[in-house]
Amino acid sequence: SQQGEEDPQALSIQEGENATMNCSYKTSINNLQWYRQNSGRGLVHLILIRSNEREKHSGRLRVTLDTSKKSSSLLITASRAADTASYFCATGTSGYSTLTFGKGTMLLVSP
Amino acid sequence: ETGVTQTPRHLVMGMTNKKSLKCEQHLGHNAMYWYKQSAKKPLELMFVYSLEERVENNSVPSRFSPECPNSSHLFLHLHTLQPEDSALYLCASSQDLWGAPNTEAFFGQGTRLTVV
Numbered sequence: 001s002q003q004g005e006e007d008p009q010a011l012s013i014q015e016g017e018n019a020t021m022n023c024s025y026k027t028s029i030n031n032l033q034w035y036r037q038n039s040g041r042g043l044v045h046l047i048l049i050r051s052n053e054r055e056k057h058s059g060r061l062r063v064t065l066d067t068s069k070k071s072s073s074l075l076i077t078a079s080r081a082a083d084t085a086s087y088f089c090a091t092g093t094s095g096y097s098t099l100t101f102g103k104g105t106m107l108l109v110s111p
Numbered sequence: 112e113t114g115v116t117q118t119p120r121h122l123v124m125g126m127t128n129k130k131s132l133k134c135e136q137h138l139g140h141n142a143m144y145w146y147k148q149s150a151k152k153p154l155e156l157m158f159v160y161s162l163e164e165r166v167e168n169n170s171v172p173s174r175f176s177p178e179c180p181n182s183s184h185l186f187l188h189l190h191t192l193q194p195e196d197s198a199l200y201l202c203a204s205s206q207d208l209w210g211a212p213n214t215e216a217f218f219g220q221g222t223r224l225t226v227v
Contacts, residue, residue, distance in 0.1 A: 033215060042113065042201055042218035043154075088154070092214065099205075099216055101154040 004089040004102035012108045019076040021105040023089030031092045117219035132187040134202030143185040146201040192226045
């Protein structure tokens with residue numbers, strides 16, 4: 001069954017604005033990861049947050065995790081046209097060998 | 112460049128053909144994966160290998176046959192495919208299986224497969 005679900009499905013903003021994407025999941029997790037995918041290419045790992053962490057930063061990225069609500073958010077600050085891509089969340093679950101992905105949020109950043 | 116290389120990048124094949132997709136990683140990772148990405152669908156896990164042994168097979172049709180001859184290489188052999196099998200096929204690797212707390216995935220660029 002699908003674990004992570006991103007919201008919104010698509011987001012269109014102007015350069016310089018912040019972009020926020022949300023992810024909800026259903027079961028207990030070991031970690032939650034965010035990935036970026038440029039059109040027709042492979043996924044690139046952005047950030048991993050463990051289940052005992054609440055917030056993590058990496059450059060212009062900020063990820064939060066609320067295990068009580070089974071949700072996470074990815075904030076991209078001061079967005080750039082190069083941030084245009086699809087963003088996926090994925091959950092790693094103990095005792096389960098796979099990483100389960102959602103359908104992704106398609107972000108369009110216009111100059 | 113993630114360290115995971117897939118070849119070919121594009122493949123067009125007829126329904127009666129036999130072809131193979133190749134994935135290679137020299138990251139020293141123990142786990143390798145095949146995913147299928149179709150338009151407007153979540154990534155679908157196809158196969159998982161850990162230390163060259165298949166640990167998961169998600170009800171994939173037998174026209175897809177994986178092979179992991181060593182920890183650095185993973186193949187997906189294709190035969191008698193259908194047009195609906197057209198998709199982006201992604202290979203990934205990780206240090207350990209993704210149940211481990213800090214394991215992240217490294218993806219190849221994918222093979223865009225078109226079945227005609």
